[in-house]
Amino acid sequence: MNAFITELKNDHIQLLKLLQEVQITGLGNEAGRRKLLEGKRLLSAHLQKEDTRLYPSLKNNPAAKSISEQFAGEMKKLTSEILDFMNRIEKAELNMEYAKELGRIITTLRLRINREEIQLYPLYDKATV
Template sequence: MAGLVDALKSDHAVILATLNKIKEVGISSKEGRDKLLEVKNLLLHHLQREDRELYPHLRRAAEVDISLRQTLELFAKDMDEISRLAMEFFQKYAQGGAGIEFARDFGRLYATLGERIRREENIIYVRFQQLEKK
């Protein structure tokens, strides 16, 4: 498991950089649409990796740690909403988009993902690293 948190944080950095590139080039350009598909794939890969390598260990520890169990339950509920928001965004703008509506939707997605990333890195990943040390 050594290096998992570093790899996941690296994924986060790439996801945010790709979102920034979309913001820079715009979704109406081919490059913007390509980057949108890229960030969707990056997110899916990242979530699969967390589900496969990170969360099973945390769930096992949560069997005896009520605080961790509650934290994981909150994160799971939060992720359900984020996943719904992200999939709706990707479906809506798969062929491009522009204007105020896109800017609003993109800003909401960007802020939501940014907050989730910050919380994962400061709470979930820290708890995982503490478990690794035991």
Template sequence: MRLTDILRDQHAQLYVLLDELQGVGLAGPEGRERLRKARQAMVAHLALEDSRLYPALQAHPSTSTLARRYVGEMQQLTPALLAFFDAYHEGNADPEAFSRSLGQLLAVLKQRIGREENQLYPAYEAHCEPTGLPPTQA
């Protein structure tokens, strides 16, 4: 499976978890479990981008400027994303405040994910993705 397919699948899984969280709310063990899983999914996704996607994009002359811009944005965005999860992990927040914060998080994520899937991932696929050709036989 291509790296960008894995990253897109992770986006979809994150959306599902956050939509479920929005539906059940934070109160009760089910909401806290969804929050925990969403945080884990977010951290895993960010780690994969940091370890594989951005280094490849930064190394290619055609994508290095784009990569630097996206990395810089994520350096600012990541602490805010993680702060959301950390602020609500105990589950004792005001339901309305939580709902507003979750709505803001979803809006930010949808914008960022849309840009990644429409700009960043196609650039990776065009310039950095391994060709998948089998090695030559001796």
């Protein structure tokens, strides 16, 4: 497996772990909010890697171009939703609805991560051999 893909997968593990810790710790305290902001930084760095290295490589490969464009488009929408949620931490009412939204985001991210690791990352491995 390509070292870059291993790095992206490690980011996924760290991000999900952090968000699960936020769920356990809760958002009603400073520790939970710090972890959520750490998750935001990790997600932003991860997306930067995908945008600058993963998607450009795949777009240059005719066999992978269509699926990479589809994934990139989906991720833009998802990123907007996730970052909006994370940015609201400063002024949101931290109630049960906010906690439920965190759960939905974790589920959505987990599904997205599975799709990337099963469908997208193998294409990158093949394209960069």
